[in-house]
Amino acid sequence: MLAARKNPKRSATRLRDPERTRERLLQAAFCEIYRSGFQSAGLDTILASAGVTKGALYYYFKSKQALGYAVVEEVIGPDNYAEWVRPLQSGKDPIDTLIGIVRGISVRPEDVRGGxxxxxxxxxMSPLDAGFRKRLAIIFHTWREAVASVLREGQTHGRVRRDVKPxxxxxxxxxMVEGYGSLAKNAQDPKVMKAGIRNIVDWLKSLRAPGNRKRG
Amino acid sequence: MLAARKNPKRSATRLRDPERTRERLLQAAFCEIYRSGFQSAGLDTILASAGVTKGALYYYFKSKQALGYAVVEEVIGPDNYAEWVRPLQSGKDPIDTLIGIVRGISVRPEDVRGGxxxxxxxxxMSPLDAGFRKRLAIIFHTWREAVASVLREGQTHGRVRRDVKPxxxxxxxxxMVEGYGSLAKNAQDPKVMKAGIRNIVDWLKSLRAPGNRKRG
DNA sequence: CTGCCAACATACCAACCAGTATGTATTTTC
DNA sequence: GAAAATACATACTGGTTGGTATGTTGGCAG
Structure with a gap:
């Protein structure tokens, strides 16, 4: 009976719920960091937003830094994976997929303003904290590799120009995506992001192998 | 005698020098902000680096914010102007000039790390402080307009493709420049910036009007 | 029923930080 | 050369911040 006593039927009226508390902390920290940056995000603000107290925070995380690391690994990483990496595994035409993702970038004012x-x-944090830097670099690397590999595969199927270096x-x-994101964030104008998306899409189209053109 | 009594012959052994003190403060603030960001840059650190005291700071600037604004207007703005706008006014081939500027971007490790x-x-600061945002937006606008106008002019001289929208x-x-800058800053690797510069230069070359190709 | 431990809550602290009040030495003005 | 204005230096403060030490409570094992 090795699987016995797992998931001990969570009671609905449970007052303390470790998993939820941790999750709430992560989400609140994510939001606060998104608002004002990691260094300027106050613990008290995060705690108020999460609806818990310092005791809970320091029960789950040994420092503000550790909380930040967890946000990177458990929120930002998965978000980027869901938005960029997973869609690329659909097996469809890589350029079509990339165009779809880029066109799907949010241009809502609040998202543009936040970057x-x-x-x-x-x-x-990159120049200030090696722990942040490395964790973020992993995300960038995963992102880049996912795009590169799908372009390589596209070349073998004759969908992507051979002279493109994946x-x-x-x-x-x-x-381009990040650069336009920053420009739009400063301009606080969805139009800037929309124009950027158009330009990126045009560039993506230019990667198509001859004889594999699509309209639109 | 309307021009009398101007520039009252500064003595060489002057103990207090208003212009220099202010300039030192600006430079020190620039460096500290470059290091740790505006919010996290401590006044005491800036003052120690400038070799003056709080009295001097608050004599010239009414707040930390005002100091930050001055850094944007009097240091960052002119720096960007000198690096991007002035070279474009040489009257030479715009693409050549742009390629020269991009190739001139520093790839020294310390510059790459700082971004x-x-x-x-x-x-x-863009999402947090409208004063910063607007002042920075002006710099971006000046930059963009300078590049756009030189491309437009290049089109009339047949040096830039007609289908390019300046x-x-x-x-x-x-x-692209800013995006690669950010990626290289995270990677802390000059190679990333060098690769970025190559890609940007290749893209710039693709803007040349047919019949106006150069080698290299 | 009881002890025990996980899961928090509360109160507190030392460090730091922007800003100010005040003092003072040097120039400039008359 | 005295008064006034300039150009700072020093000392201090109130508020905030990350972190800790300690208290409390719910739930489960025995």
């Missing part, structure tokens, strides 16, 4: 959380943290193109795509 | 001060501040191309160029 991309990944680049926000990378910008702020790793370079992937890096350029990410640089 | 671009303009984007650093824009990322950090404003869009200028925005894309800036997004």
């Amino acid at each position: 991309c959380q990944l680049i926000n943290l990378a910008q702020e 790793a370079d193109a992937a890096g350029l795509l990410i640089a | 671009c001060q303009l984007i650093n501040l824009a990322q950090e 404003a869009d191309a200028a925005g894309l160029l800036i997004a």
Whole structure:
């Protein structure tokens, strides 16, 4: 009976719920960091937003830094994976998929104003904290590799131009996305992001192998 | 005698020198902000680095915010102007000039690690402080307009492809530069910036009008 | 029923930080 | 050369911050 006594039927009226408390902390920290950056995000504000107290925070995380690391690994990483990596595994035409993802980037004013959380943290913490830097670098690497590999595969299927260097193109795509994100964040104007998306999409189209053109 | 009594012959042994003190404060603030961001830059650290005391700081600036604004207007703005706008006024082939500027971007490890001060501040302060945002937006606008106008002029001289939209191309160029800057800052690796520069240069070359190709 | 431990809550602290009040030495003005 | 204004230096403060030490409560094992 090795599986016995697992998941001990969570009572609905449970007053303390460890998993939820931790999750709430992560989400609240994510939001506060998104708002004002990691260094300027106050613990008290995070705690108020999460609806818990310092005791809970320091029960689950040994420091503010550890909380930040967890946000990177458990929130920002998975978010980026869901938005960029998973869709690329659909097996469809890589350029079509990439265009779809880029067109799907949010242009809602509040998202444009906030920018991309990944680049926000990378910008702020990379030179200051090696732990942040490495964890964020892993996300960038995963992202880049996912794009590069799908482009490589696209080349073998004759869908992507042969003279395109997958790793370079992937890096350029990410640089464009993040660069426009920053410009739009400063401009606080969805139009800037929309124009950026159009330009990126046009560039993506230019990667198609001849004879594999689509309309639109 | 309307011009009398101007520039009252500064004595060489002057103990107090208002202009220098202010300048030192600006430079020290610039460096500290470059290091740790505006919010996390401590006044005491700035003062120690400038070699003056709080009295001097609050004599010239009414608040830390005002000091930050001055750094944007009097240091970051002119820096960007000198690096991007002035070279474009040489009257030479615009693409050549742009390639020269991009190739001239520093790839020294310490510069790569620190990133671009303009984007650093824009990322950090745009959503938080309208005063910063507007001042930085002006710099971005000047930058973009300078590139766009030189591309437009290049089109009339047959040096730039007619199907290029100057404003869009200028925005894309800036997004690429800043995007790669951020990626390299996170990677802390000059190779990333060097690869970025190559890709940007390749893209710039693709803007040349047919029949106006150069080698290299 | 009881002890025990996980899961928090509360109260507190030392460090830091922007800003100020005040003092003072140097120039400039008359 | 005295008064006034400039150009700072020093000492201090009130508020905030990350972190800790300790208290409390719910739930489960025995």
